[in-house]
Amino acid sequence: MLFGSCAQDSLTGDTYSRNEAGQAQDVKTGRITAIRPVKIEGGSTAGTVAGSLAGGFLGSNLGSGRAANTAGAVGGALLGGAVGSHAGQAMGSRNGFEITVRLNEGGSLAVVQEVSPNEQFSVGDRVRVLSNGGRTRVAF
Numbered sequence: 001m002l003f004g005s006c007a008q009d010s011l012t013g014d015t016y017s018r019n020e021a022g023q024a025q026d027v028k029t030g031r032i033t034a035i036r037p038v039k040i041e042g043g044s045t046a047g048t049v050a051g052s053l054a055g056g057f058l059g060s061n062l063g064s065g066r067a068a069n070t071a072g073a074v075g076g077a078l079l080g081g082a083v084g085s086h087a088g089q090a091m092g093s094r095n096g097f098e099i100t101v102r103l104n105e106g107g108s109l110a111v112v113q114e115v116s117p118n119e120q121f122s123v124g125d126r127v128r129v130l131s132n133g134g135r136t137r138v139a140f
Helices: 002-006 046-059 066-092
Strands: 026-040 094-103 108-114 126-131 136-139
């Protein structure tokens, strides 16, 4: 369960999920006016759940007697959840860019996406902004 939950969808501009393939997208064009490096934090709750389960199981084996086992399970679950949450955030963090685009039709927008070695954006580049209602990405 833990290893399967570590897999995350790519947030790059050049990667599409299976569900996005074949779906129409709204396309706008413009020019990049600013690029700012950002950190995209992991948002998975799997680390918290796994840590809570492991901590609760290990904590329930502390001490003797029902009250000690219950207290150990609760304390272990709380501690394990906190450790698992922190580990999940650290493992799920990715480098990204906030890309601001001045649209040809007027107005500007900013899109945050993961850094991709296949796309090296620079201020002044002409780009496409692709939106499908659930996700927006910047691409050449």
